[in-house]
Amino acid sequence: MTVMNRTSLDTPQDTRIDLATLLRTLLDHKRLILWMTGVFMLIGVLYAILATPVYQASAMIQVEPRKVGIEGIPEVSNKPMSASQATTEIELIKSRALLGKVVEDLRLNVETEPDRLPVIGPWLFRTFAPEYAGQLAEPLFGLEGYAWGGEKLDVFQLEVPEALLGEKLKLVAGKPGQYALYDPDGHLLLNGTVGRSEGQGIKIQVATLNARPQTGFTVIRQRNLSTALAWQERLKITEAGKDSGIIYLLLQDPDPLKANAVLNEVSRLYVRQNVERSSAEAAQRLEFLRSQLPMVRKQLEASEAALNTFQTSSRSVDLSIETKGVLDQVVELDKQLSELKLKRVELERLYTREHPTYRSLMSQISQLEAQKQGQMRKIDALPQAQQELLRLTRDMQVISQTYTLMLNKSQEQDILRAGSIGNVRIIDNADSNVEKPVKPMKKLVVLIATLLGALLAVAIIFVRQAFYRGIENPEVIESLGMPVYASLPYSRQQERLDKAATGHGAPRESRLLSTRAPEELALESLRSLRTSLHFAMLEARNNVLMITSPLPGAGKSFVSANLAVIIAQTGKRVLLIDADMRKGYLHKVLGVQSRHGLSDTLAARLKCLEVINRTEVRHLDFISCGFAAPNPSELLMHDNFNKMLSELSPLYDLIIIDTPPILAVTDGTLVGRQAGTCLLVARFGLTTTKELEACKRRLNQNGILIKGAIFNATIRKASTAEYDCTTYGYSYHPVRK
Secondary structure, eight states, X not given: OOOOOOOTTTSOOOOOOOHHHHHHHHHHTHHHHHHHHHHHHHHHHHHHHHSOOBEEEEEEEEEOOOEETTTTEESSTTOOOOHHHHHHHHHXXXXXXXXXXXXXXXXXXXXXXXXXXXXXXXXXXXXOOOSSXXXXXXXXXXXXXXXXXXXXXXXXXXXXXXXXXTOEEEEEEOSTTEEEEEOXXXXXXXXXXXXXXXXXXXXXXXXXXXXXXXXXXXXXXXXXXXXXXXXXXXXXXXXXXXXXXXXXEEEEESOHHHHHHHHHHHHHHHHHHHHHHHHHHHHHHHHHHHHHHHHXXXXXXXXXXXXXXXXXXXXXXXXXXXXXXXXXXXXXXXXXXXXXXXXXXXXXXXXXTTSHHHHHHHHHHHHHHHHHHHHHHHHHTSOHHHHHHHHHHHHHHHHHHHHHHHXXXXXXXXXXXXXXXXXXXEEEEEEEOTTSOSBOOHHHHHHHHHHHHHHHHHHHHHHHHHHOOBOOOHHHHHTTTOOEEEEEEOOHHHHHHHHHHTSTTOOOOOOOHHHHOTTOHHHHHHHHHHHHHHHHTTTOSSSEEEEEOSSTTSOHHHHHHHHHHHHHTXXXXXXEEXXXXXXXXXXXXXXXXXXXXHHHHHTTSSOGGGGOEEOSSTTEEEEBOOSOOSOHHHHHHSHHHHHHHHHHGGGOSEEEEEOOOTTTOSHHHHHHTTOSEEEEEEETTTSBHHHHHHHHHHHHHTTOOOOEEEEEEEOOOSXXXXXXXXXXXXXXXOOXX
């Protein structure tokens, strides 16, 4: 039965979140987190300092229930302003009609802005404190085209053609009181002076210009509608509380004086609009009364003529005392009924028929109607002539009183129209707290920037970890069926040696860590490997050891050279062969001049003993890669390679062959067939599980068994501390004597 090796694809993956591992991962990248957090905090501080402050102006308006009549009767009794009414008033304040008038009155459709140096220019302009009126800040870096502080441009009027509406025009100051106006393409539109200037369809009136020559300003003439809509978006209006009738107006702007002026103008125009609406209602009622007065007057004249005609024809001049008493009572009742009916017309506009006030009024009318009916029955008992005279007299007096009443009401409405104050009043005029801008909130900005930097750093770390497949745990290698013989710590000293050797004019000398820094911890791990390797090769078919890796950069040449030195230092004869005939560089590591090498003996140019080089290490010999062969794979497949190893094997205790990467070329598999032991070098954080699996699979297909692996260049991390080779022991260094 064939037993198949388990791969990482067969191993069930643990998807649980390990909080401790996450924290250790963050600890490993603490420098990145601190650096990015510090950078973002610095950006936040600079923004808080350089950002233009924005101030908030606020005003308060009270909307009361509407009142009608000269007595000021509330339109809605015992009922506060409803939500729909509050919404209506708010929308009226934000209407284009009102804001359009504000734009025209305050000339908000003309925008002027001095040209300032980007980033720091606004801060320098804002912080400049003139010692006297009209003082200008000195330009920095010779940039006279920018405004540095104290510059001012006030355009009272600007009319431009339709094509230039909303376009950025350039106004450049010239000699005192003079300027030039350019279009967005830099073409001159007109030369003008302070005051009124015209040209090419442009009318401009500059009230104030205080700037040194060549200073530029950006001038924009906006459309009234677009400007009103822009301010409509910026204007915030809220009700203080449900049914409170108190409305707050808020406006934010870098210029607090401008914000105050806009809010005050909005409040003033809204109050005036409300008063005009109220007076318009009174005017309508007055117009109605005045239209009815001529008709009532004609009726009065007709009733007086009818009474005179009857008295003349019937020769009846006066009523009896009893009849006159009844007439007076009937007329008084008609007068009271007329007044109550007029009042009923007003109450029907204000209340429902079930309202107590309305029902009380109707009860009074019913009582008066009953009294009137009683008096009318007395009139029916009078003689016919007396009845007719009484009727005509009553009609004349009733119409006369109605006419008088309408005249009085007309005068009341006229007074109400003239003195109408509306139901809106300003409680607080607009004002801004210039000592405390609402933006930027400096502490909050710095805090958010700092947190954003930390979160971004953490996100980068986790994203990189998600796509980062380099092995950091030796147990991952062992799970693939390859025992880890040694974990070599990363050597900073070796990094310095490599940099020194590649420097300009560097002397040709050995870069062997084992001879230059024998106390390095990585070498202690190689000494441990030397002991393990002694027992691992007891059952090998020969004394040839191949050291390879899946891809370049794993450090197999570093392991091969230093392992050869450490074994040779024990007194054993060791031969190190550089089998990378493509890019071999072990001769540079050993500081040996590469004249002839492996390619020469495989090509039968030289005998194998003639290409052996002595090294500075006793008992260590070296065969370099030789000349760059065009066909290294064919040379390794030739029988000369087998003969060479057979000839050299009895002369040495151990032959170490450094091969090219397995996954890059086939040279390593050809060497592996001749080697009795094969070790695979995996680099910490670089070599992936898939690369190791592919390498193992390729070697197994060629009948080569990997004896074990060497985990190279390990770095102590908090996230891998439990697997660190130094965790279970202590750092050993020889005592210097």
